Amino acid sequence: MHSTQHLVGDVMTGRVVALRRDATFKDIVKAVRQWKVSALPVVEQGNRVVGVVSEADLLRKEELRDVDVHADRRTRLERMSELAKADAVTAEELMTAPAVTVRVDATLAQAARIMAIAKVKRLPVVGDEDVLLGIVSRSDLLKVFExxxxxxxxxxxxxxxxxxxxxxxxxxxxxxxxxxxxxxxxxxxxxxxxxxxxxxxxxxxxxxxxxxxxGPPRRPELDPDLAETTRRPWGAGTIT
The missing domain is CATH 3.30.1340.30 (Histidine-containing Protein; Chain: A;)
Structure with missing residues:
Protein backbone atom coordinates (compact mmCIF):
# COMPACT_ATOMS: atom_id res chain seq x y z
CA MET A 1 0.00 0.00 0.00
CA HIS A 2 1.12 3.54 -0.71
CA SER A 3 2.67 5.21 2.33
CA THR A 4 2.13 8.89 3.09
CA GLN A 5 4.37 8.85 6.14
CA HIS A 6 6.21 12.07 6.78
CA LEU A 7 9.96 11.92 7.18
CA VAL A 8 12.17 13.84 9.59
CA GLY A 9 13.18 16.16 6.77
CA ASP A 10 9.53 17.22 6.38
CA VAL A 11 9.18 18.55 9.94
CA MET A 12 12.71 19.50 11.04
CA THR A 13 13.90 23.06 11.60
CA GLY A 14 16.45 23.88 8.94
CA ARG A 15 17.92 26.89 10.70
CA VAL A 16 20.41 25.49 13.20
CA VAL A 17 22.72 27.11 15.73
CA ALA A 18 25.86 24.98 16.01
CA LEU A 19 29.07 25.18 18.00
CA ARG A 20 32.69 24.77 17.04
CA ARG A 21 34.94 22.65 19.20
CA ASP A 22 36.64 25.72 20.66
CA ALA A 23 33.44 27.56 21.66
CA THR A 24 33.84 28.81 25.25
CA PHE A 25 31.63 27.92 28.18
CA LYS A 26 30.14 31.42 28.45
CA ASP A 27 29.50 31.65 24.71
CA ILE A 28 27.62 28.34 24.87
CA VAL A 29 25.48 29.55 27.77
CA LYS A 30 24.68 32.74 25.85
CA ALA A 31 23.66 30.74 22.77
CA VAL A 32 21.42 28.41 24.79
CA ARG A 33 19.66 31.36 26.43
CA GLN A 34 19.42 33.46 23.27
CA TRP A 35 17.98 30.70 21.08
CA LYS A 36 15.95 29.10 23.88
CA VAL A 37 17.17 25.57 23.17
CA SER A 38 18.14 22.74 25.50
CA ALA A 39 21.06 21.40 23.44
CA LEU A 40 23.40 22.46 20.65
CA PRO A 41 25.29 20.29 18.16
CA VAL A 42 29.07 20.59 17.89
CA VAL A 43 30.46 20.49 14.35
CA GLU A 44 33.86 20.35 12.75
CA GLN A 45 35.07 21.14 9.25
CA GLY A 46 32.40 20.46 6.63
CA ASN A 47 29.64 20.84 9.24
CA ARG A 48 30.03 17.22 10.30
CA VAL A 49 28.38 16.59 13.68
CA VAL A 50 30.85 15.31 16.29
CA GLY A 51 28.97 15.86 19.54
CA VAL A 52 26.22 17.65 21.44
CA VAL A 53 26.36 20.04 24.39
CA SER A 54 23.20 20.03 26.51
CA GLU A 55 21.98 22.09 29.43
CA ALA A 56 22.75 19.09 31.65
CA ASP A 57 26.41 19.23 30.51
CA LEU A 58 26.57 22.92 31.38
CA LEU A 59 24.95 22.47 34.78
CA ARG A 60 27.63 20.00 35.88
CA LYS A 61 29.82 22.98 36.78
CA GLU A 62 27.23 24.34 39.21
CA GLU A 63 26.00 20.96 40.43
CA LEU A 64 29.46 19.73 41.43
CA ARG A 65 30.87 23.02 42.58
CA ASP A 66 30.84 22.01 46.27
CA VAL A 67 31.65 18.30 45.90
CA ASP A 68 34.70 17.30 47.93
CA VAL A 69 36.23 14.71 45.63
CA HIS A 70 39.18 14.08 47.94
CA ALA A 71 37.00 12.99 50.83
CA ASP A 72 35.56 9.93 49.10
CA ARG A 73 37.71 8.04 46.57
CA ARG A 74 34.80 5.88 45.46
CA THR A 75 32.69 8.95 44.68
CA ARG A 76 35.55 10.43 42.73
CA LEU A 77 35.96 7.30 40.60
CA GLU A 78 32.22 6.89 39.96
CA ARG A 79 31.76 10.52 38.93
CA MET A 80 35.03 11.00 37.07
CA SER A 81 33.37 11.95 33.73
CA GLU A 82 30.98 14.35 35.44
CA LEU A 83 33.80 15.98 37.36
CA ALA A 84 35.75 16.39 34.14
CA LYS A 85 32.82 18.24 32.61
CA ALA A 86 32.59 20.41 35.72
CA ASP A 87 36.10 21.65 34.92
CA ALA A 88 35.45 21.97 31.17
CA VAL A 89 35.77 25.35 29.48
CA THR A 90 35.18 24.52 25.78
CA ALA A 91 32.53 22.73 23.72
CA GLU A 92 34.96 19.92 22.93
CA GLU A 93 35.47 19.24 26.64
CA LEU A 94 31.78 19.57 27.49
CA MET A 95 30.16 17.70 24.63
CA THR A 96 28.69 14.24 24.70
CA ALA A 97 30.28 12.21 21.91
CA PRO A 98 29.53 10.51 19.66
CA ALA A 99 26.41 12.56 19.08
CA VAL A 100 23.00 10.90 19.00
CA THR A 101 21.60 11.93 15.61
CA VAL A 102 18.83 10.98 13.21
CA ARG A 103 18.90 10.65 9.45
CA VAL A 104 16.98 13.15 7.36
CA ASP A 105 15.09 10.30 5.65
CA ALA A 106 14.09 8.54 8.90
CA THR A 107 10.39 8.27 9.74
CA LEU A 108 8.91 10.24 12.62
CA ALA A 109 8.35 6.98 14.49
CA GLN A 110 12.04 6.14 14.18
CA ALA A 111 13.01 9.59 15.44
CA ALA A 112 10.64 9.29 18.39
CA ARG A 113 12.14 5.90 19.27
CA ILE A 114 15.70 7.30 19.20
CA MET A 115 14.64 10.18 21.46
CA ALA A 116 13.00 7.81 23.93
CA ILE A 117 15.99 5.48 24.10
CA ALA A 118 18.53 8.30 24.39
CA LYS A 119 16.25 10.31 26.73
CA VAL A 120 16.75 13.53 24.76
CA LYS A 121 14.34 16.24 23.60
CA ARG A 122 16.08 17.26 20.37
CA LEU A 123 18.12 15.47 17.73
CA PRO A 124 20.55 16.86 15.14
CA VAL A 125 19.40 15.81 11.68
CA VAL A 126 22.19 14.60 9.42
CA GLY A 127 22.67 13.58 5.83
CA ASP A 128 25.57 11.84 4.12
CA GLU A 129 28.82 11.71 6.13
CA ASP A 130 26.95 13.06 9.19
CA VAL A 131 26.68 16.57 7.73
CA LEU A 132 24.31 18.73 9.80
CA LEU A 133 21.06 19.58 7.98
CA GLY A 134 18.68 20.60 10.76
CA ILE A 135 17.24 19.94 14.19
CA VAL A 136 14.11 17.98 15.10
CA SER A 137 12.38 18.34 18.46
CA ARG A 138 9.59 16.51 20.25
CA SER A 139 7.14 19.25 19.28
CA ASP A 140 8.11 18.82 15.61
CA LEU A 141 7.16 15.13 15.81
CA LEU A 142 3.71 16.10 17.09
CA LYS A 143 2.92 18.19 14.00
CA VAL A 144 1.26 15.19 12.31
CA PHE A 145 -1.54 15.32 14.89
CA GLU A 146 -2.59 18.72 13.51
CA GLY A 215 -19.33 -9.99 9.13
CA PRO A 216 -22.28 -11.38 7.12
CA PRO A 217 -25.65 -11.58 8.92
CA ARG A 218 -26.27 -14.94 10.56
CA ARG A 219 -28.90 -17.18 8.96
CA PRO A 220 -32.13 -17.29 11.00
CA GLU A 221 -32.35 -20.43 13.11
CA LEU A 222 -35.37 -22.73 12.92
CA ASP A 223 -37.94 -22.31 15.69
CA PRO A 224 -36.93 -24.98 18.23
CA ASP A 225 -40.58 -25.40 19.25
CA LEU A 226 -41.57 -26.77 15.83
CA ALA A 227 -41.90 -30.57 15.78
CA GLU A 228 -39.64 -32.37 13.38
CA THR A 229 -41.45 -34.16 10.53
CA THR A 230 -40.31 -37.13 8.55
CA ARG A 231 -40.30 -36.46 4.86
CA ARG A 232 -40.91 -39.26 2.39
CA PRO A 233 -40.20 -39.23 -1.34
CA TRP A 234 -43.20 -38.47 -3.55
CA GLY A 235 -45.12 -41.63 -4.39
CA ALA A 236 -43.84 -43.47 -1.37
CA GLY A 237 -46.39 -45.12 0.91
CA THR A 238 -46.97 -47.75 3.46
CA ILE A 239 -48.09 -51.21 2.34
CA THR A 240 -50.49 -52.89 4.71
Whole structure:
Protein backbone atom coordinates (compact mmCIF):
# COMPACT_ATOMS: atom_id res chain seq x y z
CA MET A 1 0.00 0.00 0.00
CA HIS A 2 1.12 3.54 -0.71
CA SER A 3 2.67 5.21 2.33
CA THR A 4 2.13 8.89 3.09
CA GLN A 5 4.37 8.85 6.14
CA HIS A 6 6.21 12.07 6.78
CA LEU A 7 9.96 11.92 7.18
CA VAL A 8 12.17 13.84 9.59
CA GLY A 9 13.18 16.16 6.77
CA ASP A 10 9.53 17.22 6.38
CA VAL A 11 9.18 18.55 9.94
CA MET A 12 12.71 19.50 11.04
CA THR A 13 13.90 23.06 11.60
CA GLY A 14 16.45 23.88 8.94
CA ARG A 15 17.92 26.89 10.70
CA VAL A 16 20.41 25.49 13.20
CA VAL A 17 22.72 27.11 15.73
CA ALA A 18 25.86 24.98 16.01
CA LEU A 19 29.07 25.18 18.00
CA ARG A 20 32.69 24.77 17.04
CA ARG A 21 34.94 22.65 19.20
CA ASP A 22 36.64 25.72 20.66
CA ALA A 23 33.44 27.56 21.66
CA THR A 24 33.84 28.81 25.25
CA PHE A 25 31.63 27.92 28.18
CA LYS A 26 30.14 31.42 28.45
CA ASP A 27 29.50 31.65 24.71
CA ILE A 28 27.62 28.34 24.87
CA VAL A 29 25.48 29.55 27.77
CA LYS A 30 24.68 32.74 25.85
CA ALA A 31 23.66 30.74 22.77
CA VAL A 32 21.42 28.41 24.79
CA ARG A 33 19.66 31.36 26.43
CA GLN A 34 19.42 33.46 23.27
CA TRP A 35 17.98 30.70 21.08
CA LYS A 36 15.95 29.10 23.88
CA VAL A 37 17.17 25.57 23.17
CA SER A 38 18.14 22.74 25.50
CA ALA A 39 21.06 21.40 23.44
CA LEU A 40 23.40 22.46 20.65
CA PRO A 41 25.29 20.29 18.16
CA VAL A 42 29.07 20.59 17.89
CA VAL A 43 30.46 20.49 14.35
CA GLU A 44 33.86 20.35 12.75
CA GLN A 45 35.07 21.14 9.25
CA GLY A 46 32.40 20.46 6.63
CA ASN A 47 29.64 20.84 9.24
CA ARG A 48 30.03 17.22 10.30
CA VAL A 49 28.38 16.59 13.68
CA VAL A 50 30.85 15.31 16.29
CA GLY A 51 28.97 15.86 19.54
CA VAL A 52 26.22 17.65 21.44
CA VAL A 53 26.36 20.04 24.39
CA SER A 54 23.20 20.03 26.51
CA GLU A 55 21.98 22.09 29.43
CA ALA A 56 22.75 19.09 31.65
CA ASP A 57 26.41 19.23 30.51
CA LEU A 58 26.57 22.92 31.38
CA LEU A 59 24.95 22.47 34.78
CA ARG A 60 27.63 20.00 35.88
CA LYS A 61 29.82 22.98 36.78
CA GLU A 62 27.23 24.34 39.21
CA GLU A 63 26.00 20.96 40.43
CA LEU A 64 29.46 19.73 41.43
CA ARG A 65 30.87 23.02 42.58
CA ASP A 66 30.84 22.01 46.27
CA VAL A 67 31.65 18.30 45.90
CA ASP A 68 34.70 17.30 47.93
CA VAL A 69 36.23 14.71 45.63
CA HIS A 70 39.18 14.08 47.94
CA ALA A 71 37.00 12.99 50.83
CA ASP A 72 35.56 9.93 49.10
CA ARG A 73 37.71 8.04 46.57
CA ARG A 74 34.80 5.88 45.46
CA THR A 75 32.69 8.95 44.68
CA ARG A 76 35.55 10.43 42.73
CA LEU A 77 35.96 7.30 40.60
CA GLU A 78 32.22 6.89 39.96
CA ARG A 79 31.76 10.52 38.93
CA MET A 80 35.03 11.00 37.07
CA SER A 81 33.37 11.95 33.73
CA GLU A 82 30.98 14.35 35.44
CA LEU A 83 33.80 15.98 37.36
CA ALA A 84 35.75 16.39 34.14
CA LYS A 85 32.82 18.24 32.61
CA ALA A 86 32.59 20.41 35.72
CA ASP A 87 36.10 21.65 34.92
CA ALA A 88 35.45 21.97 31.17
CA VAL A 89 35.77 25.35 29.48
CA THR A 90 35.18 24.52 25.78
CA ALA A 91 32.53 22.73 23.72
CA GLU A 92 34.96 19.92 22.93
CA GLU A 93 35.47 19.24 26.64
CA LEU A 94 31.78 19.57 27.49
CA MET A 95 30.16 17.70 24.63
CA THR A 96 28.69 14.24 24.70
CA ALA A 97 30.28 12.21 21.91
CA PRO A 98 29.53 10.51 19.66
CA ALA A 99 26.41 12.56 19.08
CA VAL A 100 23.00 10.90 19.00
CA THR A 101 21.60 11.93 15.61
CA VAL A 102 18.83 10.98 13.21
CA ARG A 103 18.90 10.65 9.45
CA VAL A 104 16.98 13.15 7.36
CA ASP A 105 15.09 10.30 5.65
CA ALA A 106 14.09 8.54 8.90
CA THR A 107 10.39 8.27 9.74
CA LEU A 108 8.91 10.24 12.62
CA ALA A 109 8.35 6.98 14.49
CA GLN A 110 12.04 6.14 14.18
CA ALA A 111 13.01 9.59 15.44
CA ALA A 112 10.64 9.29 18.39
CA ARG A 113 12.14 5.90 19.27
CA ILE A 114 15.70 7.30 19.20
CA MET A 115 14.64 10.18 21.46
CA ALA A 116 13.00 7.81 23.93
CA ILE A 117 15.99 5.48 24.10
CA ALA A 118 18.53 8.30 24.39
CA LYS A 119 16.25 10.31 26.73
CA VAL A 120 16.75 13.53 24.76
CA LYS A 121 14.34 16.24 23.60
CA ARG A 122 16.08 17.26 20.37
CA LEU A 123 18.12 15.47 17.73
CA PRO A 124 20.55 16.86 15.14
CA VAL A 125 19.40 15.81 11.68
CA VAL A 126 22.19 14.60 9.42
CA GLY A 127 22.67 13.58 5.83
CA ASP A 128 25.57 11.84 4.12
CA GLU A 129 28.82 11.71 6.13
CA ASP A 130 26.95 13.06 9.19
CA VAL A 131 26.68 16.57 7.73
CA LEU A 132 24.31 18.73 9.80
CA LEU A 133 21.06 19.58 7.98
CA GLY A 134 18.68 20.60 10.76
CA ILE A 135 17.24 19.94 14.19
CA VAL A 136 14.11 17.98 15.10
CA SER A 137 12.38 18.34 18.46
CA ARG A 138 9.59 16.51 20.25
CA SER A 139 7.14 19.25 19.28
CA ASP A 140 8.11 18.82 15.61
CA LEU A 141 7.16 15.13 15.81
CA LEU A 142 3.71 16.10 17.09
CA LYS A 143 2.92 18.19 14.00
CA VAL A 144 1.26 15.19 12.31
CA PHE A 145 -1.54 15.32 14.89
CA GLU A 146 -2.59 18.72 13.51
CA UNK A 147 -3.72 16.94 10.34
CA UNK A 148 -7.30 17.63 9.21
CA UNK A 149 -9.87 14.91 10.05
CA UNK A 150 -11.24 14.73 6.51
CA UNK A 151 -7.75 14.40 5.10
CA UNK A 152 -7.17 11.40 7.41
CA UNK A 153 -10.55 9.87 6.45
CA UNK A 154 -9.85 10.25 2.74
CA UNK A 155 -6.50 8.47 3.04
CA UNK A 156 -8.08 5.60 5.00
CA UNK A 157 -10.84 5.17 2.41
CA UNK A 158 -8.44 5.27 -0.53
CA UNK A 159 -5.42 3.39 0.80
CA UNK A 160 -6.97 0.90 3.22
CA UNK A 161 -10.73 0.38 2.88
CA UNK A 162 -10.91 0.29 -0.92
CA UNK A 163 -8.00 -2.17 -1.09
CA UNK A 164 -8.86 -4.48 1.79
CA UNK A 165 -12.61 -4.56 1.14
CA UNK A 166 -13.22 -4.10 -2.60
CA UNK A 167 -16.68 -5.72 -2.44
CA UNK A 168 -18.15 -5.28 1.06
CA UNK A 169 -21.64 -6.55 1.91
CA UNK A 170 -22.44 -3.00 3.04
CA UNK A 171 -20.46 0.18 2.35
CA UNK A 172 -17.68 0.62 4.92
CA UNK A 173 -18.12 3.97 6.64
CA UNK A 174 -15.08 5.93 7.79
CA UNK A 175 -15.69 8.69 10.32
CA UNK A 176 -12.93 10.75 11.95
CA UNK A 177 -13.39 13.17 14.83
CA UNK A 178 -10.42 14.80 16.56
CA UNK A 179 -8.18 12.09 15.12
CA UNK A 180 -10.31 9.20 16.44
CA UNK A 181 -11.35 6.90 13.59
CA UNK A 182 -14.54 4.83 13.55
CA UNK A 183 -15.02 2.06 10.97
CA UNK A 184 -18.47 0.55 10.49
CA UNK A 185 -20.27 -1.68 7.99
CA UNK A 186 -20.42 -5.34 6.98
CA UNK A 187 -17.56 -7.16 5.28
CA UNK A 188 -17.23 -10.68 3.89
CA UNK A 189 -14.05 -11.71 5.73
CA UNK A 190 -13.83 -10.76 9.41
CA UNK A 191 -10.27 -12.10 9.65
CA UNK A 192 -9.25 -8.82 7.99
CA UNK A 193 -10.58 -6.71 10.88
CA UNK A 194 -7.33 -6.84 12.93
CA UNK A 195 -5.37 -6.03 9.76
CA UNK A 196 -7.57 -3.00 9.04
CA UNK A 197 -7.26 -1.78 12.62
CA UNK A 198 -3.48 -2.06 12.57
CA UNK A 199 -3.19 -0.27 9.22
CA UNK A 200 -5.48 2.55 10.32
CA UNK A 201 -3.46 3.04 13.51
CA UNK A 202 -0.41 3.50 11.31
CA UNK A 203 -1.92 6.43 9.41
CA UNK A 204 -0.32 9.68 10.50
CA UNK A 205 -2.57 11.84 12.62
CA UNK A 206 -4.67 8.95 13.93
CA UNK A 207 -5.14 9.12 17.69
CA UNK A 208 -7.26 5.99 18.21
CA UNK A 209 -9.40 3.48 16.29
CA UNK A 210 -12.94 2.27 17.04
CA UNK A 211 -13.51 -0.69 14.74
CA UNK A 212 -17.17 -1.71 14.51
CA UNK A 213 -16.89 -3.77 11.31
CA UNK A 214 -19.15 -6.85 11.22
CA GLY A 215 -19.33 -9.99 9.13
CA PRO A 216 -22.28 -11.38 7.12
CA PRO A 217 -25.65 -11.58 8.92
CA ARG A 218 -26.27 -14.94 10.56
CA ARG A 219 -28.90 -17.18 8.96
CA PRO A 220 -32.13 -17.29 11.00
CA GLU A 221 -32.35 -20.43 13.11
CA LEU A 222 -35.37 -22.73 12.92
CA ASP A 223 -37.94 -22.31 15.69
CA PRO A 224 -36.93 -24.98 18.23
CA ASP A 225 -40.58 -25.40 19.25
CA LEU A 226 -41.57 -26.77 15.83
CA ALA A 227 -41.90 -30.57 15.78
CA GLU A 228 -39.64 -32.37 13.38
CA THR A 229 -41.45 -34.16 10.53
CA THR A 230 -40.31 -37.13 8.55
CA ARG A 231 -40.30 -36.46 4.86
CA ARG A 232 -40.91 -39.26 2.39
CA PRO A 233 -40.20 -39.23 -1.34
CA TRP A 234 -43.20 -38.47 -3.55
CA GLY A 235 -45.12 -41.63 -4.39
CA ALA A 236 -43.84 -43.47 -1.37
CA GLY A 237 -46.39 -45.12 0.91
CA THR A 238 -46.97 -47.75 3.46
CA ILE A 239 -48.09 -51.21 2.34
CA THR A 240 -50.49 -52.89 4.71
Missing amino acids: RDDEDIAEEIRREIVDRLFPAPLEPVQVEVQDGVVKLSGRIRDTTLVPVATRLVRGVEGVVDVDCALM
